């Protein structure tokens with residue numbers, strides 16, 4: 001196996017001899033006479049591996065190793081150490097060197113180590129690529145950066161990942177909020193710890209508190225054993241609270257306390273337990289509006305949203321539609337061992353659609369096309385996209401010419417939902433598409449009544 005190798009040594013004669021030995025062994029060698037020059041050539045030439053002397057005047061070989069590992073952990077680095085400097089060799093291995101070679105070394109020993117390093121590097125890259133492809137198929141891969149807007153978002157996410165600041169990710173459903181949260185976790189110093197995701201909208205209201213903070217045995221009917229809860233499950237890692245805007249007000253107060261004090265109190269326990277987590281949150285709701293309606297605590301909003309990250313809807317970044325569609329098509333075609341492409345008409349159809357379900361909808365459409373495709377080219381009709389919304393039909397809401405009262409309309413809808421649900425507020429809130437506590441707030445506001453689930 002041959003490849004491009006960056007060789008860094010400040011000893012001119014050693015550099016010449018080693019470079020000659022490696023070139024005649026089939027490697028394409030790039031020579032650098034200092035650590036600084038090595039790093040700049042590393043960026044420019046993107047070699048497949050690096051061999052560096054550990055003792056360099058100026059930037060040390062260990063510093064070069066650390067910097068390369070930070071830039072690209074998949075590139076194998078071999079360090080050359082002087083005879084007897086075993087501590088340095090051990091340190092280099094700890095910092096992620098592939099191996100070390102002690103001077104004086106034979107030509108064959110060096111060539112053999114370099115060949116093994118190249119093989120390992122190639123395997124690691126392939127492994128990462130396959131993992132990423134599998135993750136993309138599962139919808140959990142690295143976000144594709146296909147527009148300046150996305151480039152900006154990903155670069156901000158990468159920057160904030162390094163801090164411990166809580167991040168609030170907002171955007172319509174399917175825009176990639178969870179993908180962004182995963183990216184922040186992966187790029188943070190907590191990447192070795194767990195990433196625990198909680199969908200706050202999916203937990204029944206009476207269980208949210210115990211789900212988050214845990215409970216002790218006997219705390220309530222059904223609490224047959226102690227449960228640690230999601231905060232403690234995320235210890236040392238990241239807790240991602242998805243749909244935080246749907247959290248009931250009572251739990252919001254407890255959440256605020258847990259974040260401020262960095263400790264939780266399991267349901268039914270008097271004991272507080274310290275918690276070391278980094279908090280990421282997401283919502284598709286307008287939290288400013290929820291605050292003004294009394295449905296979301298303002299103090300919590302400021303606490304969770306130290307860094308706000310807003311992902312625009314796909315229709316507002318149309319230059320991403322085709323690159324994303326092609327990316328998904330390639331992934332699904334690869335999964336099925338086929339070659340697939342969109343025709344020009346299909347590409348036009350994709351670009352013209354408004355994608356109310358954002359990237360999730362696009363991904364689903366592409367997957368359906370990939371499954372149903374009879375031949376290699378997918379045409380516009382194969383997309384089976386619904387047309388743009390037309391004028392409201394007879395049954396839809398119409399804006400009257402005059403006399404519209406939004407509060408009246410709202411009360412009327414609430415009344416209808418309560419009638420249909422037999423007065424059950426949980427069911428009525430689902431019919432209206434709002435969290436239960438928002439419905440309760442409106443019922444109080446309008447002096448209306450309804451019964452609990």
Ligand SMILES: Nc1ncnc2c1ncn2[C@@H]1O[C@H](COP(=O)(O)OP(=O)(O)OP(=O)(O)O)[C@@H](O)[C@H]1O
Nearest residue numbers: 139140143144172173174175176177178179359360
């Ligand atoms: N930039 C991107 N590159 C590739 N895939 C993406 C990107 N953004 C989102 N996706 C894909 O779109 C789908 C929806 O993404 P995600 O679940 O992160 O959205 P969301 O905003 O969290 O949605 P919801 O609010 O409904 O939970 C996933 O399959 C995800 O893999």
